[in-house]
Amino acid sequence: xxxxxxxxxxxxxxGARVGKLHTPHGTVDTPVFMPVGTQGxxxxxxxxxxxxxxxxxxxSNTYHLYLRPGHQVVEEAGGLHKFMNWKxxxxxxxxxxxxxxxxxxxxxTEEGALFRSHIDGSEHFLSPELAIEIQNSLGSDIAMVLDxxxxxxxxxxxxxxxxxxxxxxAERCIKxxxxxxxxxxxxxxxxxxGDLRRESGEALLKMDFPGYALxxxxxxxxxxxxxxxxEHTVPFLPQxxxxxxxxxxxxxxxxxxxxxxxxxxxxxxxxxxxxxxRVMTREGxxxxxxxxxxxxxxxxEEDCSCYTCRNYTRAYIRHLIKAGEILGLRLTTLHNLHYxxxxxxxxxxxxxxxxxxxxxxxxxSYYK
Amino acid sequence: xxxxxxxxxxxxxxGARVGKLHTPHGTVDTPVFMPVGTQGxxxxxxxxxxxxxxxxxxxSNTYHLYLRPGHQVVEEAGGLHKFMNWKxxxxxxxxxxxxxxxxxxxxxTEEGALFRSHIDGSEHFLSPELAIEIQNSLGSDIAMVLDxxxxxxxxxxxxxxxxxxxxxxAERCIKxxxxxxxxxxxxxxxxxxGDLRRESGEALLKMDFPGYALxxxxxxxxxxxxxxxxEHTVPFLPQxxxxxxxxxxxxxxxxxxxxxxxxxxxxxxxxxxxxxxRVMTREGxxxxxxxxxxxxxxxxEEDCSCYTCRNYTRAYIRHLIKAGEILGLRLTTLHNLHYxxxxxxxxxxxxxxxxxxxxxxxxxSYYK
Numbered sequence: 001x002x003x004x005x006x007x008x009x010x011x012x013x014x015g016a017r018v019g020k021l022h023t024p025h026g027t028v029d030t031p032v033f034m035p036v037g038t039q040g041x042x043x044x045x046x047x048x049x050x051x052x053x054x055x056x057x058x059x060s061n062t063y064h065l066y067l068r069p070g071h072q073v074v075e076e077a078g079g080l081h082k083f084m085n086w087k088x089x090x091x092x093x094x095x096x097x098x099x100x101x102x103x104x105x106x107x108x109t110e111e112g113a114l115f116r117s118h119i120d121g122s123e124h125f126l127s128p129e130l131a132i133e134i135q136n137s138l139g140s141d142i143a144m145v146l147d148x149x150x151x152x153x154x155x156x157x158x159x160x161x162x163x164x165x166x167x168x169x170a171e172r173c174i175k176x177x178x179x180x181x182x183x184x185x186x187x188x189x190x191x192x193x194g195d196l197r198r199e200s201g202e203a204l205l206k207m208d209f210p211g212y213a214l215x216x217x218x219x220x221x222x223x224x225x226x227x228x229x230x231e232h233t234v235p236f237l238p239q240x241x242x243x244x245x246x247x248x249x250x251x252x253x254x255x256x257x258x259x260x261x262x263x264x265x266x267x268x269x270x271x272x273x274x275x276x277x278r279v280m281t282r283e284g285x286x287x288x289x290x291x292x293x294x295x296x297x298x299x300x301e302e303d304c305s306c307y308t309c310r311n312y313t314r315a316y317i318r319h320l321i322k323a324g325e326i327l328g329l330r331l332t333t334l335h336n337l338h339y340x341x342x343x344x345x346x347x348x349x350x351x352x353x354x355x356x357x358x359x360x361x362x363x364x365s366y367y368k
Numbered sequence: 369x370x371x372x373x374x375x376x377x378x379x380x381x382x383g384a385r386v387g388k389l390h391t392p393h394g395t396v397d398t399p400v401f402m403p404v405g406t407q408g409x410x411x412x413x414x415x416x417x418x419x420x421x422x423x424x425x426x427x428s429n430t431y432h433l434y435l436r437p438g439h440q441v442v443e444e445a446g447g448l449h450k451f452m453n454w455k456x457x458x459x460x461x462x463x464x465x466x467x468x469x470x471x472x473x474x475x476x477t478e479e480g481a482l483f484r485s486h487i488d489g490s491e492h493f494l495s496p497e498l499a500i501e502i503q504n505s506l507g508s509d510i511a512m513v514l515d516x517x518x519x520x521x522x523x524x525x526x527x528x529x530x531x532x533x534x535x536x537x538a539e540r541c542i543k544x545x546x547x548x549x550x551x552x553x554x555x556x557x558x559x560x561x562g563d564l565r566r567e568s569g570e571a572l573l574k575m576d577f578p579g580y581a582l583x584x585x586x587x588x589x590x591x592x593x594x595x596x597x598x599e600h601t602v603p604f605l606p607q608x609x610x611x612x613x614x615x616x617x618x619x620x621x622x623x624x625x626x627x628x629x630x631x632x633x634x635x636x637x638x639x640x641x642x643x644x645x646r647v648m649t650r651e652g653x654x655x656x657x658x659x660x661x662x663x664x665x666x667x668x669e670e671d672c673s674c675y676t677c678r679n680y681t682r683a684y685i686r687h688l689i690k691a692g693e694i695l696g697l698r699l700t701t702l703h704n705l706h707y708x709x710x711x712x713x714x715x716x717x718x719x720x721x722x723x724x725x726x727x728x729x730x731x732x733s734y735y736k
Contacts, residue, residue: 039687039688043694064691068691073683073687077681083684085684294437294441316445318437322436326697327414
């Protein structure tokens, strides 16, 4: 079974839309935030806890699983779903983002990227073909093409060369891609330059991928500039394919992204800050680790219905985090994932009822 | 409501017995293994997960909670049960064991013990009165007297002086103890010397505590010597009071302890080794962290019904542990607690059916 996108409803006042992404492991309601399970586990959570939160899809990382435990081990185990006991859809990235974040620890050629493992320093070569082979072994529902993700700011000429190579890599990825039960999504690059985004997008649209991601955003550029890129790029993407904004996970960016027609998001931030004792609330971030909460016997967030807020206080969670206790990280992670998943659920409801503009207004009246 | 022990059944061939320990927060079936929640959480577990495992009582630490977050914070939160969201019985130790394990970081006088915090190096003085005051604030169901826990080996003369001081401290603890809804248990010391154990025991028996612990065992002495001490000491303890062997948690010692009439056990080992990738099985320990399990797609233990074994393989758990993933520690911790709790459940059944001798024989036919 292929991966298909079904458009359900378009907002009449913004670009927001509701859809269903059908995959071999079930259907995902979009817009969706995908928690990141870098090493084949969403840090600190069990699959059942994710299910109970209503999470429908997770992301996992080709780079990490290739290095450890090795994609052959995962394939031998019956694929990533079985290995990690997650019965629902999985998206895997290509490994490119991790490698191109390494700076001079890697070397880029037309053929691919030479890099050193962050675990043992061993040398590896990732080509578009290998990135696809690994993802085929993992058996994710959605694989991503290998691409170079340039930093911000980045020279126009470099970006242009880079995206032309990315286009050639995208064609090689298509050729290497074997699984009929796995969709391969393209990644549009081009930095903050409108014409380069269009050039990248048009080349990739010709290759007719089942989904299109926007890469190279949320890498340091001002948020306003990211929104401009979305406003410029999303309109020339087809309505019948999902659009995925990579690496974005702050609540305000999700809301602004949805308003501009984005269907899928992912980011490590919500779970990473949780492990540092920082939680997401309607009013913005709360650093429960701070001394001011030592004797605060109220929940992380008033009126929150999550397990953490129903059963534990800021004082207890702060104690756990300060004491290095695993339960502390579990409770904050769970709360942040609940917060984001609820936000997306409410956004979908608002779009269905054609009141996403009001939803957005209300969101920003609280959010600091 | 006071804490009472109800003897239900005595084994006709061994010293093993089944009882019920009634506390203000519910009844505990004995013999019981109490998981340790040092800092107000059984590491890596939620209370609901402990409940689902059938765990009826946990232990927490006065020393740790006094230093962080401070017993006043816990009292303000409504007591330790509420603070940590655990509705069932809690036993707190007195802090003595932690302090007397510090070597020359502490100084002992007739009045109490001067020590430095392991967190910030600050100086503190723990007296019998303060140990009780802290436990009163925490509101545990069972509190322990403050005592010196001497090392092994230990000089006879030193041990004698120590246990005489312990007896004086026990009297001071009784005087300081205020809560009617909390039982105060005594701790019998005396090292591996039969006459000292008897001297300590007789003095404490005169004070008529509702429960008696054996301290200073499993501190480095050979197991055979520990069993001898149990054989010598348990017989002069009353049948209508619970006996608690402190700091013991290996499966073989639990079985041998039960055979000698012990009702309660606790130890950090089962949860601590779990976090190092070591699990308990019917056949002994298995270090799932080892390379030999990298491609082992079978559960930790064949025929184990725990969540971990029903859903995950050794290869996946090894991957998680090697990658430093929290889920790895959760899965191994859960398995070890399930293993021990099931062992105790089966032992109680065997005692009730007067076949504990066979149970023990069968246990040792597997256990390596």
